[in-house]
Amino acid sequence: METxxxxxxxxxxxxxxRLAGGSSFRKKIGEMGLREGVRVRLVAKHLLGGxxxxxxxxxxxxxxxxxxxxxxxxVPAT
Amino acid sequence: xxxxxLMGNPNVGKSVVFSRLTGATVITSNYPGTTVDxxxxxxxxxxDRHEIVDAPGTYSLDPSNRAEEVALEMFQEADLVIVVVDAxxxxxxxxxxxxxxxxxxxxxxxxxxxxxxQHSGILIDVERLERELQVPVIPTVALSGEGIRELVRRLxxxxxxxxxxxxxxxxxxxxxxxxxxxxxxxxxRHRTLSDTLSEASIRPLTGFPIAxxxxxxxxxxxxxxxxxxxxxxxxxxxELYTPVAMALSSWLGPGILHEVLIGTLIDGRIDYxxxxxxxxxxxxxxxxxxxxxxxxxxxxxxxxEDSGYLPxxxxxxxxxxxxxxxxxxxxxxxxxxxxxxxxGVLAARSLETxxxxxxxTTLLAISVPCMAKNAMVFGILGPYGPRYILMVFGALAVVFxxxxxxxxxxxxxxxxxxxxxxxxxxRPDPMTxxxxxxxxxxxxxxxxxxxxxxxxxxxxxLHALGVLGMLGLLxxxxxxxxxxxxxxTTAALVIGFLRKDLxxxxxxxxxxxxxxxxxxTTLLxxxxPCVGTFAVMFKELGARGLVKxxxxxxxxxxxxxxxxxxxxxxx
Ligand SMILES: Nc1nc2c(ncn2[C@@H]2O[C@H](COP(=O)(O)OP(=O)(O)OP(=O)(O)O)[C@@H](O)[C@H]2O)c(=O)[nH]1
Ligand SMILES: [Mg+2]
Numbered sequence: 068m069e070t071x072x073x074x075x076x077x078x079x080x081x082x083x084x085r086l087a088g089g090s091s092f093r094k095k096i097g098e099m100g101l102r103e104g105v106r107v108r109l110v111a112k113h114l115l116g117g118x119x120x121x122x123x124x125x126x127x128x129x130x131x132x133x134x135x136x137x138x139x140x141x142v143p144a145t
Numbered sequence: 146x147x148x149x150x151l152m153g154n155p156n157v158g159k160s161v162v163f164s165r166l167t168g169a170t171v172i173t174s175n176y177p178g179t180t181v182d183x184x185x186x187x188x189x190x191x192x193d194r195h196e197i198v199d200a201p202g203t204y205s206l207d208p209s210n211r212a213e214e215v216a217l218e219m220f221q222e223a224d225l226v227i228v229v230v231d232a233x234x235x236x237x238x239x240x241x242x243x244x245x246x247x248x249x250x251x252x253x254x255x256x257x258x259x260x261x262x263q264h265s266g267i268l269i270d271v272e273r274l275e276r277e278l279q280v281p282v283i284p285t286v287a288l289s290g291e292g293i294r295e296l297v298r299r300l301x302x303x304x305x306x307x308x309x310x311x312x313x314x315x316x317x318x319x320x321x322x323x324x325x326x327x328x329x330x331x332x333x334r335h336r337t338l339s340d341t342l343s344e345a346s347i348r349p350l351t352g353f354p355i356a357x358x359x360x361x362x363x364x365x366x367x368x369x370x371x372x373x374x375x376x377x378x379x380x381x382x383x384e385l386y387t388p389v390a391m392a393l394s395s396w397l398g399p400g401i402l403h404e405v406l407i408g409t410l411i412d413g414r415i416d417y418x419x420x421x422x423x424x425x426x427x428x429x430x431x432x433x434x435x436x437x438x439x440x441x442x443x444x445x446x447x448x449x450e451d452s453g454y455l456p457x458x459x460x461x462x463x464x465x466x467x468x469x470x471x472x473x474x475x476x477x478x479x480x481x482x483x484x485x486x487x488x489g490v491l492a493a494r495s496l497e498t499x500x501x502x503x504x505x506t507t508l509l510a511i512s513v514p515c516m517a518k519n520a521m522v523f524g525i526l527g528p529y530g531p532r533y534i535l536m537v538f539g540a541l542a543v544v545f546x547x548x549x550x551x552x553x554x555x556x557x558x559x560x561x562x563x564x565x566x567x568x569x570x571x572r573p574d575p576m577t578x579x580x581x582x583x584x585x586x587x588x589x590x591x592x593x594x595x596x597x598x599x600x601x602x603x604x605x606x607l608h609a610l611g612v613l614g615m616l617g618l619l620x621x622x623x624x625x626x627x628x629x630x631x632x633x634t635t636a637a638l639v640i641g642f643l644r645k646d647l648x649x650x651x652x653x654x655x656x657x658x659x660x661x662x663x664x665x666t667t668l669l670x671x672x673x674p675c676v677g678t679f680a681v682m683f684k685e686l687g688a689r690g691l692v693k694x695x696x697x698x699x700x701x702x703x704x705x706x707x708x709x710x711x712x713x714x715x716x
Contacts, residue, residue, distance in 0.1 A: 077348070094314070096564065098204035100237035102318060111348040117464035118473065118563055120347050125265075125334070126234055126569075127343065129460040131472065131562020 072130075072138040073119055075109040081140035082106050088137035096138075099128060107140065147195045149188075149300070150219050152245060153229035154238050155179075155202025156568050158257040161287035162229055163199035166297065170580050174450030175571050177202060178477065178495035181212040183219050190300060198223070206244050211494040211502070225251045225303050227296070232262035232269060232284065235329055239321045242278070247311050251303035252280045255296055259284040261569075266332035274328045279306035288574060339570045346457045347567065356461055359454065367441045368523065374437035383417065383433055390415055390424060405605050418524075419654045426650065427601045430521070431594050435646050438520035439589050442484055443582045450581075451573035455480065456565055463563050469549025470504045470556065471496070472563040478505050482513040484585065486678040489513065490685055500558030506682055507552060507694045510674040511701055512545035514645070517593060521649035522666050529659040536713075540667045544705055552697070592677065593644070600643040604636070604651065628668070628706045629714040630661055641669045643676060660713040667709060672702035 075081055083105050086093045100123050101107070110127055111120040119135040120127055151159045155177030164170055167186030172179060184199045200219040201212040208214040220226065228245055230238040246252055254274075262269065275282045281299045285292035312320065345351040390407065394415065397403040407415065408422030415422075417429035449455055455477055463473030474495060482489025486509050493505040514522070526533040553560070607613045613636040621632030628634075633655050641648035652665050673695075674682065683691050 094207065095204075095209055097314060097318075098237075098240055099564070099566065100240075110344055111352075111460075113349050113460070113464055115464050117349075118460055120460060120567070124234070124236065126237075127347065127567035129347075129456070129463070129473065129563055129565045129567060131463070131564065134562050134564060 068142050068144075070140060070142070072107070072109070072121070072135040072140050073112065073132055075140065075142070077109055077112055079142060080106060080108045081142045084139045084141050086138055088134075092134065092137060096130070096134065100124065100126075101128075101138065146193065147224040148198065148222055149195050149225045149227060150198045150200055150223035151227050151229055152200055152216065152220055152223075152241070153202060154204055154231060154234075154241055155566065157202065157229050157231040157238065158287040159202065159229045160184075160199050162227070162255060162257065162285065162293070162296075163197060165287055165290055165293045167197050170584050171199060172581060172584070173577065174447075174455075174581075175453040175568050176450065176456045176477070177566050177568070178212060178474070178492070179450075181215070181491055181494040183215055188297075190297065203241065205241055206248070210497045215494075220245070220248075223250060225253070225300065227253050227255055227300075229255045229257050232256045232258050233265060233267060235267075235269065236321060236325050239324060240317065243312070243317050243320065246278060246280065246306050249305055251305050253296065253300055253303045254278060254280055254282040255287075255292070256282055256284045257287050259292065260286045260289070266334050268330040268332070270328045274324070277324045277327060280304045288577075343457075343567070343570055346454070347460050349461070352457070352461050356458060363445050363449070367438065367445050370441040370444075371438040371520070371523075374440065375433060379433040379437055383429060386428075387415060393424070401609070404609070405602070408605075418650055421601060421604060421651075421654075423598055423601055427598055430646055430650050431590070431597050434524045434650075435517045435520040435593070436586070436589070438523070439484075439516050440582065440586055442516045443585045444578065446480065446484055447578040447581045448573050449480070451571065451577060453568045453570045456567045459563070459565060460567070466549075467560070467562075468553065469508070469546075470553030470560045471501055471549070472560065474563060474565055475501070475505050478509060479513055482509040483516060483519075485515050485517075485589070486510060486513065486674055487681050490678060490681045493685065497561050498559050500556050501560055503556065503686060503690055503694070504549065504552045506686060506690075507697060508545055508549055510678060510682065510694065511548060511671050511698050512541045514541065514670045515675075517589075518645040518649060518666075518670060521646045525649060525653060526659065526662060526666070529662075533659045533663050536663045537667050540663075540705070540709060541670060544671060544701065548697075548701060593646075596644050596676075597647055600640055600647040603643065604640060604647075607636070627703070627710065628664055629710040630657070630665055631655055634665055637665065638669065638672065641675070642673055645669055645675055664706065664709045664713060668702060668706050671698065671705050673698060 083103055085103055108122040110122050116132050118129050118131050120129050151163055153159050160171050160173040160180050166188050169186045171184050180201045186197045188195050188197050198219050200216040203213040203216040206217055208217050226245055228242045230242055271282055271284055281302045283292055283296045283299060285296055346355050394407045406422050406424045408420035408425050411419055415425050417425055420426050459473035459476045462476050466473055466475045478489045478492040481492050489509045490506050493502045496502050496505060522537055616635045617632040620635040624630050624632055624634055637648045637651040640651060648669055649666055652662060
């Protein structure tokens with residue numbers, strides 16, 4: 068199932084399918100380890116369009132909602 | 146002499162390695178973006194002396210903020226690079242490491258946080274990694290010093306790897322994938338208490354209540370222990386000192402020297418707050434009224450910094466701070482600014498755009514009172530009850546929010562979103578905390594005390610020359626009509642430019658009502674920062690930025706003063 072990162076419910080694991088958005092954005096979060104094929108878990112979603120916290124290889128990263136909405140993920144069927 | 150530069154991702158322990166190598170203490174803490182400028186130090190290797198440079202952390206050699214630009218500049222000057230890598234996060238850290246290896250410089254890799262990697266079941270084949278990277282790799286635990294000697298010993302083995310040429314980002318990730326598969330084994334990791342705590346403190350539902358409790362606890366500790374220190378240590382010390390000062394007073398007899406050194410006797414006795422002599426008020430204000438709170442504040446701040454709580458707080462506050470044109474990371478300059486505005490302004494370097502840096506700096510200067518000032522507000526308004534202290538901080542909070550909203554509207558430019566790595570919780574190391582408190586308190590004593598003395602000297606001189614009286618008369622109409630304060634308050638406002646704490650002290654002899662004290666102390670924060678802050682603002686924002694910020698501060702001060710007067714004193 069293909070969806071955007073902020074649409075996941077808290078606690079769900081997913082795999083990054085692709086990054087939309089400009090090249091500088093892709094570069095910046097790419098350097099932090101967010102790329103195609105990487106597993107992430109949604110740790111927290113803040114209210115009122117606030118940031119999203121994800122876990123990537125055991126590390127938490129806080130991302131603005133707009134940035135997170137550029138990340139297309141798929142939830143693997145278990 | 147070679148120039149050896151420490152490079153690496155943010156928060157991997159570069160500054161701790163730097164301290165180990167040079168013996169110099171630099172600020173280290175558990176969040177990305179601690180070091181925003183470079184520090185230089187020296188190290189002897191056999192007969193040779195080398196320069197060691199601690200650079201800010203960066204994710205790549207393409208900078209995305211001011212701090213990362215500094216890192217790149219340092220890298221370009223390097224003769225040898227020590228790449229510090231976080232062993233618990235090898236894959237991501239190798240991105241910068243490979244970029245540096247492609248850049249044709251001799252490199253040694255320090256595989257830091259080795260202790261944490263072992264505890265969390267990460268096995269790294271160091272020899273294999275050396276072969277893959279073609280440079281020496283030394284596991285280190287910077288905090289305990291393990292591996293540092295080995296690192297130093299192998300510095301002259303530093304190699305420039307056979308050049309693979311510059312890879313594209315994608316090719317580099319493929320290469321990193323290969324390396325990690327070959328050298329790293331991760332055994333399954335159980336969830337720990339720290340993981341649970343981490344999630345609880347970053348989720349909105351549990352995070353906010355925890356944040357409120359933590360803040361109240363912190364405030365309680367700072368004020369409670371500060372008061373205890375004053376009552377048990379500093380006041381008794383000054384009681385011992387009083388007879389000495391009194392003896393000096395009668396030996397000097399009346400005259401100009403007595404005026405300057407002892408000041409005015411009140412009812413024939415020294416009043417440490419009001420006498421305004423170098424050896425009375427000049428010693429009492431910094432040592433007995435301000436220092437105790439500075440010590441406790443910095444102790445609590447160090448625990449905040451080293452535990453890793455600040456980035457979580459930044460996440461919680463992100464939504465609100467967006468309304469002010471900032472993002473959650475703005476919490477960090479504000480927190481540091483509560484100690485002293487100068488490091489606060491510097492910490493704004495980790496923000497991405499000029500608009501964000503301008504807003505963070507201006508908000509700091511107008512609405513975040515430093516500890517020296519806070520201590521005086523507590524000292525002077527305390528006797529009238531907590532209500533008045535709350536009024537001052539309430540007013541400043543309102544100014545903060547209002548100014549943030551306005552500046553965000555007014556200023557052109559972008560406010561990008563937050564993108565912040567959250568470090569794991571770590572137990573603060575007592576020695577590190579102690580050293581950090583010692584260093585910052587030392588900084589306060591070295592910088593504040595000369596300025597306080599200078600301030601008191603200036604007050605005495607201006608007073609003797611009648612300048613203060615004249616200024617008072619000159620500004621009396623404005624100060625009286627607009628702010629509802631006596632004309633003499635002008636003197637305190639002028640001195641506030643030198644030292645805020647001294648200025649607050651100067652309000653005491655004027656016999657103001659508590660409401661008037663609230664107005665005056667609030668204004669002392671809003672109208673201008675002190676010289677030190679002014680100087681870094683100039684450095685960070687440039688002349689134009691500073692003029693803009695100053696104009697904004699002046700307008701805010703006039704407005705806030707008038708409004709508070711109406712609210713507290715009526716028309
Ligand atoms: N357990 C453990 N903690 C470490 C080690 N080295 C550093 N730390 C801790 O990691 C945190 C970050 O250390 P710093 O030296 O401030 O990191 P930095 O790389 O200079 O960070 P920036 O200046 O933000 O780029 C601090 O809380 C250190 O106490 C280590 O080897 N083991
Ligand atoms: Mg550092």
